[in-house]
Amino acid sequence: MLKKIILIIFFIGLIFSSIFIGLVDVPPFDINTWTSQQHLVLLASRLPRTISLMLAGASVSVSGLMMQNIMQNKFVSPNTIGTLDSAKLGIVFVMICLPHANSLTKMGIAFIFAFLGTLLFLLVSRYVVSKSNIMLPLIGIMFGNIIGSIASFFAFQYQLMQNMTSWLQGNFSIVMRGSYELLYLSVPLFILIYVFAYQFTIIATGQEMTTNLGISYEKMRLFGVAIVALTSSIVLVSIGSIPFLGIVVPNLVTLKFGDQMKKNLPLTAYFGATFLIICDIIGRTIIAPYEISTSLIVGILGSICFIGLLLKEGRGQRG
Template sequence: MIDRKPRWTNWTIGLAVGLGSALLFCLSLAVGADDLVFARLFDDPATVQLFLASRLPRTLAAMLTGAGLAIAGLIMQTLARNRFVEPATAGTAQSAALGILIATLLFPAATLATKTLIASVAALTGTSVFLMTAHRLPPTQPYLVPLFGLVYGGVIGAIVTFVGWQADLLQFLDIWTSGEFSGVVRGRYELLWGAAAMIVLAWWVADRLTVVSLGREISVGLGLSYQRTLQLGLVIVSVIAALTVVIVGIIPFVGLVVPNVVSRIMGDNLRGTIPWVAGCGAFLVLGCDLLGRLLRYPYEIPVATVMGVVGGLLFLRLMFMRSAHG
């Protein structure tokens, strides 16, 4: 028999996450190299400009990025039927970076929207290849899937680095592959609202994605178009990955640890877990971004570096818990 926590415990945790996110939101608006006094928002033009042009866009970008990456990881784990994959470890983010590199080489004057479109196509192609290969691996060896993802993503990353070195674009590659929010300002982050639209779309088709996780035979037997639902899930993951890589860069572990933590509390029904996963992802990334700003204040540590440490510790904790409880 599987022990389950009472429903009130889930809502208590949700309330704690909500209050914590609200606190982090306010702290993120207040922390920065320049002092921001909230009392001056109504009478000081410089304070209003700082708030609207920098602090608010950065805070919203961190929350949208965290929520989007967590949902992308949840959907990828559902499609691959494996708990140990996410966009950053399965070649999706690296494929998006390759798409941005191609767009930069072929269309130097391309807008962010154009680069996002090309990166989405590249991410969709790379993720499709990963899933086709992952479904051919023995289901009795679940660790082969993440191992293949790491090798696959490493090969694509090596290609990106080689092409970038040949084209003298290594500095640009460092921006795309190391996620940080210091360059996020008004007029640059707005595309991340597309990640919010993808989250809504994922919630709308959550029941179909849950059925897809049962396999092709069961999905077809229940009257579901397995191929179309799989393609829709791939599109959601690819668009979110492309948006985050174009605007912020690659941030690891968010799509890996957040869905696993939430599933231990809420179960595997995507309809019920998507809001929780999105909220916890936003909380985690915003917290890591704030921590990176405070550790060496007034200097910053990139959120990808902080997330690598925090996410790695959380992942090890999950692994030990899995080992302890069988």
């Protein structure tokens, strides 16, 4: 109970810090003296930014946990099996064919591409036979790079490369009121995952066990892939790409608390949001008054954690 209270207090402290740290000084204990500019900064920028950090961090981490259960491999995530790259191809398609489309349309088309791309990788993965957990994500990264190259080719052809790169880099400094609200759709998706957590845990045991328990293995797998593709598309369209978060956080939670999915879902969401807020605060303060992109900080810290997980996996296989 004490640990839960400490975690809650720590998270509240992070939220408080995220809201009141920035270039424009907004004194937290002097509300009556705030100028109209300070009110505007708080309501139009700081609050949306903090909320988007929480929602994006939780969504990406939970999506990674879902994919690891679906694929029965702890090193897969939407970043490493082509889901995000397929969604990026969908966004390039929108930029070329529907340049004036709204965010909801962009998200819908990105979802279709992400879903189909993930299904294609699932088909490819059936022919991968290896005792190493690392082989499947390596193939997934190559698969994603092929799709990403196709997206880049069309972006170059239509002179959209700079636009695509700047839009999808995962920079929270441009989050404003009116540009992040799509992320709220991730909340009902999280509830849906939690409701079906038992079934998703069962499919991680394999097709034979799942069928014996009266659960349709293929239908639940498709359902899980659809949720992950939709969640990934929402985050990509709203914020951009956030590397390593979907691999590192679920693995660290599983190492500490076991592999029971229903228990790990809120923990994964909590630590994903916490990690992303910490990275954002570091990016805002390390060279203040300038900012470093949050995705860059996540990439640096996440890659260190990822290398540590790979080394641990290698030692475990040799043992």
